[in-house]
Amino acid sequence: MGLLTKARVKSPWLLHFCSSSCNGCDIEILACLTPYYDVERFGILHMGNPKHADILLVTGPANRRNYKVLQNLYAQMPDPKVVVAVGTCACTGGVFHNCYNIMGGIDKVIPVDVYVPGCAARPEAIIDGVVLALKKLRGELEE
Amino acid sequence: MARVTFPFGPQHPVLPEPVQLILTCEDEKVVEVKPRIGYMHRGIEKGCELNPYKHNVFLCERICGICSFIHAEAYCEVIEKAMGIEVPPRARYLRVFWAELSRMHSHLLWLGLFADGFGLESLFMQCWRARELVLDVSELTSGHRIIQSTCVVGGVRKDLDAEQIRTVRKMLKQFKELYTPIFQVFQHDRTIKSRTWGKGILPKDVAWQLGAVGPTIRGSGWAFDARMDGYAAYGELGFEPVVEEGCDSYARMMVRAREVWQSWELINLVLDRLPAGEINVPVEDNPKGEAIHRAEQPRGEVIYYCRGDGSPNLKRLKVRTPSFANLPTLLVMLPGCELADVPVITLSIDPCIACTER
Amino acid sequence: MRLDWLVAWLVLLPIVAGLLSLSVYRSTLRKALVLGTAAILAFMAVLLAAVTLGKGSPQGLDTAPWLSTLINWLDFALVAYFLYVGFRWRHYLVAGLAALQGVLLSLLEFWQLPHGLTVHPTFLLDPLASIMVLVISVIGSLICVYALDYMPEHEAHLHLERTRQPLFFCFLVGFLGVMNGLVMANNLLWLFFFWEMTTLCCYELIRHDRTEEAQASALRALWMNLIGGVACVLAMFLIYRTLGTLSLVAVVQEASLGGALLLPLAFLSLTAFTKAAQVPFQSWLLGAMVAPTPVSALLHSSTMVKAGVYLVLRLAPALFGTVLSSALAVFGAFVYLAASLLAISQTVSKRVLALSTVANLGLIIACAGINTDLALAAALVILIFHALSKGLLFMTVGIYEQQLGSRDIEVMEGLVNRSPVAAVVGIVGMLSMAFVPFGAVLGKWASLEAAATSTSAWFPLVAAFIAVGSAASLVFWVKWLGRLLSTVPLREEEKLEKRKGVYAYGTVLGLTGLLLVASVLVGGLVRELVLPAVTALGYQPQVAANWSGWGSPYGFFTVWPVFLVAGAALLLPLLTFRARREDYRPVYLCGENLAVEEAAFRGIGDQPVPLETGGLYLSASWGEARLNPWINLLGLMLLLVILLVAGVGA
């Protein structure tokens, strides 16, 4: 593993976007930053700005109103980047599957690398998801 | 004079949820605010008409993940009212237990975000650290950290055993130790006061005219709380609302900080007085007719209305959420403030966009 | 060439050329006249500098006695004209001051001075004078050439029936001669005449457009400068009573005799402050903005206000060690601070420039007050670079104004895309006012060092004022630079530079080149020009200058490495870094951005809302309305204190 790859894997800065979730996963993502889970151990910092971010954490399904926002944010992130869909509804739409304004999972709108199930996804699952995303990042880089 | 017009949101680190405020600033002073909502709209009310009414509990829980239990509870109560079901007393007490747990975690979460809003990151960490204890209690008793999912039409799904009650009491004691210094910081810290005192004034009469609810109106000196109706077991617990007279962000912050203590006491009271007996009654038939119910969420009063025609699907479910009532107050408070106060004032009403837009 | 011829050319050529231009109505002829005058004037100035610097010691020059008599009568003619102006416009303050001046002057001429008084020498040619002549003749001439392009377009805007350019160029070009005379004069009566002539030129140039506002501003400039005139006559009274002569050199040399000269020196300082638009009098310079831009450029960079600081610098050795000197230092530093703070809240570009001028002149006066060799050197460096940069900036702002039709800084947003040449020139000008290691900041550095080494008990205040003032000036320059630089990438904008006037662009680019050369060679400039001037004033400079920078006994500022590093860092990425179109991303707009070149975000009803961005003005805190009363009051109080101190000292 080259030094650059290692640095990339060791320093994922994340951007969180709440697509149209119920807030459950959002607060669990925030909980990941707090003392009990402290993802800064892995070098993860919560950036509010897509231009600085490496990982996009999306909670909630894509809806017809804000999918453009999601696409814009995705486009503004510089490569290499990964997208993690956090929570059941970000994966497939989940409990909102029959609400009329919902398009389904966010993979309908942007490419998704890792799906984290759970409603709301537990911090442990989110950490697992990010770790999985980093594995993918490393794998992609080494190919 | 140079003006800066820019969008504040939908994606913005201060706002965890998508909402847009189009701000116009002159230097550091905000002169114009135009809110733009609708990013979170999912169509839950319509979705509820498509599901069997018992499944709607799970959907209503996910109107908002922070006050999810109270949504579920309010939904169940409105259905029970429509169907004329009497809920057993133990279930009513347990509902108060989880509802107050939700309130505690919601307020702590908000206090943390608020601290982050005025740039005190370590206080954010402390609040969320204390909150983890509340979440542990929630997970221990309901099986999930935030979406308790314990309420069903006719009662609750889970019971507390003596062992659990003992553990909960221990954890609550730990919580008290952790929260006391945090509370004192919020109450007395000078830099926090300088950021919140006199910021975002919502005068008493204006608060009433705009129909603000919850801590927003209680911070403006109105004793207005749906729990005073005495639904669930509140009537038997001697509930008194927390009221602050300051009308500013500091007052609203203190209402929430003190409500954490209030919820803590209510939970202890519930554990002391928990009556024995069944936790739910079987519900067989379908709702017919209409009913309305008020409940108090961490953010304020939520109103549920339902109408059924005897079929398994509701004909109409209408939810009026507290943040929807509170958002107009922003338009009074924001113009004329400084840009640095925008997060403080915006957060001081604790906007929950997921609730507002459903 | 003989020295007296040289002086005659420098003074008379522009005046004659100006008078000639009164009868010139054809633009080609006017161009030839102005260009020729400018070229000869600049050449003569360089020659004068070569001569005076080569000679080593100051050269005196006498004139025929009848000339002195002529000057005396012309003085009265001027007073009469001012009296007429006062009554013509029913401005009784002007009339009163002119009358007072007339009375005082008659008293002086007919009662106190013996008949046929001769002052030896009439003209004094030393390095300080030749630096001033260089500044006036080179930069001033360039501005006159620039006006050849500016004025036709300006008049096209005014829809005049008949061009007023002959009159305009008469005063504009004549001004240079008057100024040259002023800085070379040693006889105070001559100095007074030239002084009043500059007041006249200034008045006529400001009211050139003949609008109501222009007339009011011109009258304000007039009455404020007349106060200076009155103070000057009073000073002459006192000086003659004490010394029995009216020679400037004598004043400087005899000052060490005692405190008797303090009061006249204070009056002369007051005269200088009115001309240099120091704080309670700054409003005339701000009002002068209504005049066509070449006038502003001329007033600010090379003439008029520079006369004020010139006089203070000339008198500085006389003040050495006196309490008046400290008072000047505090006053100057205060003006620097106050004007810099006021400039932050300004949105009109010319007012920013004007306040920055006031501030820099204040700094020069503060340096004169600090009164050490280093301080004087700093003052001269600031004077030279201020003239270069401010002349450049006014001329470029004039170009912007004609391109944009506005003087507002906010309107200049993204000018670097729309009008690249002029914008880059303006950026260079602003950088040279505010950034290391350009001359103005170098002067600031030296003035702070000088302030710190001063023995005065007041220096902490001076240092603090300079420190805050320099930070404030950084704020408003960077803000304005930011406006120019603020662009929308990939957007095809309408180019404003459809017509690049040869004279306007030529002079501006020439001045930029001059500025850059002078900045890079600042070490040589200090060694060859500034230090001799300081020596000639009677200081023993311990200041060292070598090829790479400028040193004082306490510190050393390296210029070349900073230029190299900053230049390389800023230019290399721009030259080497190429971005493809697909590498561009819109700016961060919370996810509601549109395409890169749109500069808008989706707002209510999914309609694009254009972005508005703006600079920092803080008008609530540092707005003129709020600060002006305080600043004027403090300035007035400081002036009174200066006079009081001098009076008590006497």
Add this chain to the structure above:
Amino acid sequence: MNGTNGLLVLAVLIGVPLLGGFLRGVDRKLTARLQGRIGPPIWQPFYDFLKLMGKKTLISSRATLAWACGYLALTLLATVLFFLGQDLLAVVLILGFGGACLALGAYSVRSPYAHLGANRELLQMFAYEPVLLLTAVAIFLKTGSFQVASVFRQEGALIHSLWPTFLAVLAALTIKMRKSPFDIAASEHAHQELVRGVYTEYSGKSLALIELAHWYELVLLLGLVFLFWARPWWAGLLLAVFSFFLEILIDNILARLRWRTMLYFTWVEGMGLALANIVYLNLIRGLL
């Protein structure tokens, strides 16, 4: 420039960012500990730097990269001049203009967040620049020279007579280290109203360069603190470490304040202290 100086310059160019990055790592670790967390590894800033260097280039405007380079270059130059024992006043001025480059970079693309951040950066500069200039003057009064090297020729520690100035420097240090309560232009952590303020439009390599410049700046400022107790050297080192720790502590116990409070604090209290100190020293100089 002779051989020793050349070596020194090389040592500064290479050593300072290593030290600065390490200190940033310590900063983050310590902050985490104060918040009851574990925090990132000590060498996390180096990972971040490398990663940013390796990002694909996406830009909003070409000019931002140039200004980032300018910021880095000027900061680097100030650091080199400082460690070569050059003129302190010049160092402070150059540092100030480095900061201005940062603001200009943010101004050079029409982005509201960057613009508002740049406005605030200017306000910060307005707050700390006079304090640092006066500090240089105060050091001059004690040592008789503006040269950094002269501090080492001075007998005894500056802090004995310059402690009020030292307190003023701490206020400026808070601003320069972007620590609460004065992190108004760009906060270390993202939760503020201006997103990342001046840094909003920088990404990838230009952000990495800015990070590098921060490291130089940090060491330079701690070097300034070191001067206050330069002899014996370990006392200065202790003082620098103490100030560093103090800043982190302050960051964690105070809320972010508004710009008015910042200006009020740095001018009235910071500059007031430095000025009082200067007046006092000047009095002594006058008496002796």
Add this chain to the structure above:
Amino acid sequence: MGMLGVVLRNLFTGPVTRRYPSERREYFDGSRGRLVFHPEYCEFCGECERACPTGAIELDTAWDTRRQDYSIVWLRRYNPFKCIFCGNCVEACPYGAIELAEEPAVPRYRKEISVDEIPNWQWTEWVAS
């Protein structure tokens, strides 16, 4: 100054962080984590499908392609990425074939649907009945 006490206490009492991937915490009893299915108890009654609010469970039949005789297999398709882990199906199941484990469901690169064959329901038995 209350904050000072809090942060200093934090500094000296050490971090409270749960070092998650390396040290795993015991989950509370009754935590609603992953859904575990025991096909051997399943009687294919369909209660879980009806109880599921998100439609994550589907009961289905399909041709058994492993065998040549075109026999039918009884399948339960479960999509963990649709499931909200509410436990409604667990309560609805009369045979105790579904259970909620305490550890959460694991993240995946792809949304894999888990398909279980119900052994109680075989082609032959169905024919025999």
